[in-house]
């Protein structure tokens with residue numbers, strides 16, 4: 001069964017592209033324009049059938065369709081021969097804690113910035129929120145530093161998909177001109193130097 005990932009560059013879809021490469025699962029990658037309404041657009045009639053929000057990523061595996069980057073990571077882990085999400089209950093709970101933290105705290109100020117700079121209609125954008133987003137990111141970073149101390153990987157000694165979530169989010173923060181402490185950028189660099197990450201970046205560069 002063919003796996004197809006719909007995405008765009010270094011956006012949250014990169015998490016899924018990278019995970020598929022780590023899992024060595026054959027896949028096609030279809031790059032979409034976020035606001036496009038023609039055949040390669042995320043707002044086309046065809047794509048809206050897969051992802052009613054017209055967002056990326058979406059994964060199609062045969063007839064099975066999945067949206068939400070973290071859910072796609074879980075699915076990739078589940079169908080992979082290898083293991084990227086710990087199964088020991090406490091470690092698994094720590095994985096979930098970190099994944100939910102990234103999605104609900106760490107990335108939110110970044111997405112708020114994206115929404116109010118380009119993603120939502122002009123009439124709904126509020127310039128003042130951008131400063132608040134910077135403040136919220138700093139607050140989330142502070143909480144992150146108490147939640148995790150990174151030696152090699154975010155969950156200890158081995159690579160997990162939590163590293164994809166965290167490293168991609170730090171990379172996103174830097175792209176959006178947020179202050180990211182040098183130790184987190186070093187960690188991002190180490191993760192982005194993984195063969196699977198390099199291969200995946202090459203798919204959209």
Ligand SMILES: N[C@@H](CCC(=O)N[C@@H](CS)C(=O)NCC(=O)O)C(=O)O
Nearest residue numbers: 011012034055056057068069070119
């Ligand atoms: N919670 C979703 C968020 C998906 C999302 O918002 N993706 C952005 C790109 S990173 C998008 O497609 N935006 C287009 C839009 O909001 O119309 C996930 O993690 O997959």
